[in-house]
Amino acid sequence: RCTAPQSLANETNTYDYIVTGSGPGGGTIATNLARAGYSVLLLEAGDDESKDIRTQVLSLNNYTNPSVAWHFFVRHSDDEEREKRYNLMVWRLTNGEYWVGRDPTVDGHQNATRLGIFYPRGSTLGGSAIINAAVTLLPSDSDWDYFNKGVGDGIWSGKEMRRIFERIEHNNYLEPNTTGHGFTSWLQTNVADAAVYAAGALRLKPVQAALKLIGWNPDAVVDYITADGNYLSPTRDQTAGLWGTPFHATSNWKRFSPRDYVLETLNVTTANGTQQYPLRLQLNSLATKVLFDECGGNGTKPQAVGVEYLQGKSIYRADARYNPTNKGVLNQAFARKEVIVAGGAFSSPQLLQLSGIGPKALLRKLSIPVISDLPGVGRNLQDNYELPIAGRAQIDIRDPPALNAPPCTNGAPGDPCVDMWREGKGPYAKGGSNSHVFLLKTNHAVEGERDMLMFTSGTRVVRGFKPDTKQNTTADPPTTFSWSTVKIHPQNGAGYIQIKSTDPQDTPDINLNYFAEGAETDLGSILDTIAFVRKAYRNTEAPVGPIEPFTPPCPAADILETGYCKDGEIDRQWAQDQAFGHHPTSTNRVGPDSNPLSVLDTRLRVRGVERLRVVDASAFPRCPGAFPAVATFMLSEKATELVLADAKSL
Numbered sequence: 001r002c003t004a005p006q007s008l009a010n011e012t013n014t015y016d017y018i019v020t021g022s023g024p025g026g027g028t029i030a031t032n033l034a035r036a037g038y039s040v041l042l043l044e045a046g047d048d049e050s051k052d053i054r055t056q057v058l059s060l061n062n063y064t065n066p067s068v069a070w071h072f073f074v075r076h077s078d079d080e081e082r083e084k085r086y087n088l089m090v091w092r093l094t095n096g097e098y099w100v101g102r103d104p105t106v107d108g109h110q111n112a113t114r115l116g117i118f119y120p121r122g123s124t125l126g127g128s129a130i131i132n133a134a135v136t137l138l139p140s141d142s143d144w145d146y147f148n149k150g151v152g153d154g155i156w157s158g159k160e161m162r163r164i165f166e167r168i169e170h171n172n173y174l175e176p177n178t179t180g181h182g183f184t185s186w187l188q189t190n191v192a193d194a195a196v197y198a199a200g201a202l203r204l205k206p207v208q209a210a211l212k213l214i215g216w217n218p219d220a221v222v223d224y225i226t227a228d229g230n231y232l233s234p235t236r237d238q239t240a241g242l243w244g245t246p247f248h249a250t251s252n253w254k255r256f257s258p259r260d261y262v263l264e265t266l267n268v269t270t271a272n273g274t275q276q277y278p279l280r281l282q283l284n285s286l287a288t289k290v291l292f293d294e295c296g297g298n299g300t301k302p303q304a305v306g307v308e309y310l311q312g313k314s315i316y317r318a319d320a321r322y323n324p325t326n327k328g329v330l331n332q333a334f335a336r337k338e339v340i341v342a343g344g345a346f347s348s349p350q351l352l353q354l355s356g357i358g359p360k361a362l363l364r365k366l367s368i369p370v371i372s373d374l375p376g377v378g379r380n381l382q383d384n385y386e387l388p389i390a391g392r393a394q395i396d397i398r399d400p401p402a403l404n405a406p407p408c409t410n411g412a413p414g415d416p417c418v419d420m421w422r423e424g425k426g427p428y429a430k431g432g433s434n435s436h437v438f439l440l441k442t443n444h445a446v447e448g449e450r451d452m453l454m455f456t457s458g459t460r461v462v463r464g465f466k467p468d469t470k471q472n473t474t475a476d477p478p479t480t481f482s483w484s485t486v487k488i489h490p491q492n493g494a495g496y497i498q499i500k501s502t503d504p505q506d507t508p509d510i511n512l513n514y515f516a517e518g519a520e521t522d523l524g525s526i527l528d529t530i531a532f533v534r535k536a537y538r539n540t541e542a543p544v545g546p547i548e549p550f551t552p553p554c555p556a557a558d559i560l561e562t563g564y565c566k567d568g569e570i571d572r573q574w575a576q577d578q579a580f581g582h583h584p585t586s587t588n589r590v591g592p593d594s595n596p597l598s599v600l601d602t603r604l605r606v607r608g609v610e611r612l613r614v615v616d617a618s619a620f621p622r623c624p625g626a627f628p629a630v631a632t633f634m635l636s637e638k639a640t641e642l643v644l645a646d647a648k649s650l
């Protein structure tokens, strides 16, 4: 017997489109479609936390906050010994608290459970764009051209996608009419100005030493560091150098996210006071299954006609407030035209697999009826490797205390700096001193493009992500200087996510399988960058330099003139063990018919079924650039064009 679940559809539960997830992927397309006049149901598993000041002021970001972030725990590798060496492994103590480190027994904690490596994802209206660092650096044109590889329809060329960027940007930092940018649309962008670096002159010394190494003028450091990183040029992607980082933020450094776009759209009213755009936002609603009509007969593909979802707060196991007795309330909604899956790179493949779209063997093992056998669903999980390269300067390099500095309290109730921020003043109303990108083209660059991004993180070494704990930690001393590095064009597509059970409240098994593929290239770039930074540290002028590198931990006497470690294995193993990431993409990749791992065609339609698309970071065939958020906004804007063009025939 075939199933035709839409027989339960009625006027109140039926929309033109249903979108699951409100991040840069889902939030953008849901809003665009409603603005185009179509009725849209936007389901979001999280809540609207827009009243929480930490979600508004960019510098108060808190990626561990359970009211906006899901806590996933992943593996970096199949290699158990490597996992054991990861310094920020997370454990659950018998009293329920988290503990971070290699071995909790050193603190006297027996019987702790190893959870895995902390990997936060936004779960709130606006998605991960509410907890991200808001870096808005455009990817390479080649990342877009790669969509067409083996397909050749040219829908996603780099040139075309720049047009899309210009169409969505609301630039707050350049002269209006600067080519390659937009100034009137909704994606707010901003760059820190020179004032941010005025107090940090000491910390610019190592940056100047790095500039010298690439033949740039160290005296012009402030000009470079505030220049537009998203400038339009045919040679941009091949050019090493230093620029200011664009962020998705307003002129007053308020975080801009899809939440603003959605809420603004919901609040537009007609002359008679009714809501203008037919967008319905349903929060605390976890989509658990796509519903299909399979009654079309021979040769007809199953058609997505709606979704099943659970209504309830904190009902997903990655929510730190999850209570297993809360099962949520089961509901259904129906789509006249299409269902658009947009839960992000972890959750979208989970929803497809739960719905019978995925590798046949996995679905059969879990007794899920196969709707479409797509081995690529949940495969090809990619990530930008990150690793700090830190050293000790000869003197304290903290900013000198500012005269009459207001006593900020990090967003705690009554924080005077929040009031100042509301008036466009004070420390929260400006960019941070890490607002720049140093881009390198190493000896292992692929496609002749720059392959490593670095930014300074002041006297703090960013070693990875960890949840809040009650452990005593020692801060890095004020002589510390660190570059955070991010690998562009990672070559590894061996990561995967797959469901462990048919329970939609359960988290999937996630293994990034770091360095399983392309390790020579990826580690090569990382090792070249470590060597580059060590050379710059050595050449840093007094009184700050020379800076003595301590991580990666090659002994000082073994660091060669070239910056490489005499025993290359030390750096190599350190990079393999301690690299981390937080930019998962590509788990429902676009690709040609000839690639068995292609999940989507170039119009982002799921293969083997009708009326179902994926519009989020899982669709990228490869990791876009160093930071995927702006690419996801752009992908969703382009997807809107495709959906609207196809709407006429549905």
Ligand SMILES: Cc1cc2nc3c(=O)[nH]c(=O)nc-3n(C[C@H](O)[C@H](O)[C@H](O)COP(=O)(O)OP(=O)(O)OC[C@H]3O[C@@H](n4cnc5c(N)ncnc54)[C@H](O)[C@@H]3O)c2cc1C
Binding pocket: 020, 021, 022, 023, 024, 025, 026, 043, 044, 045, 046, 063, 120, 121, 122, 123, 124, 125, 126, 127, 128, 129, 131, 132, 133, 134, 135, 136, 137, 285, 286, 287, 288, 342, 343, 344, 345, 347, 348, 351, 582, 583, 584, 615, 616, 617, 618, 626, 627, 628, 629, 630, 632
């Ligand atoms: C800590 C952190 C820092 C980052 N910093 C940067 C940065 O500076 N620059 C950058 O470019 N990128 C950054 N990123 C990554 C970037 O934010 C993401 O790549 C981007 O948000 C992906 O967009 P998305 O729409 O695919 O998914 P997401 O933004 O993750 O949104 C998915 C949404 O779907 C919801 N959802 C999931 N499953 C379901 C379901 N079944 N039903 C209903 N709703 C569901 C989730 O609750 C979530 O709100 C960062 C990410 C993190 C976590």
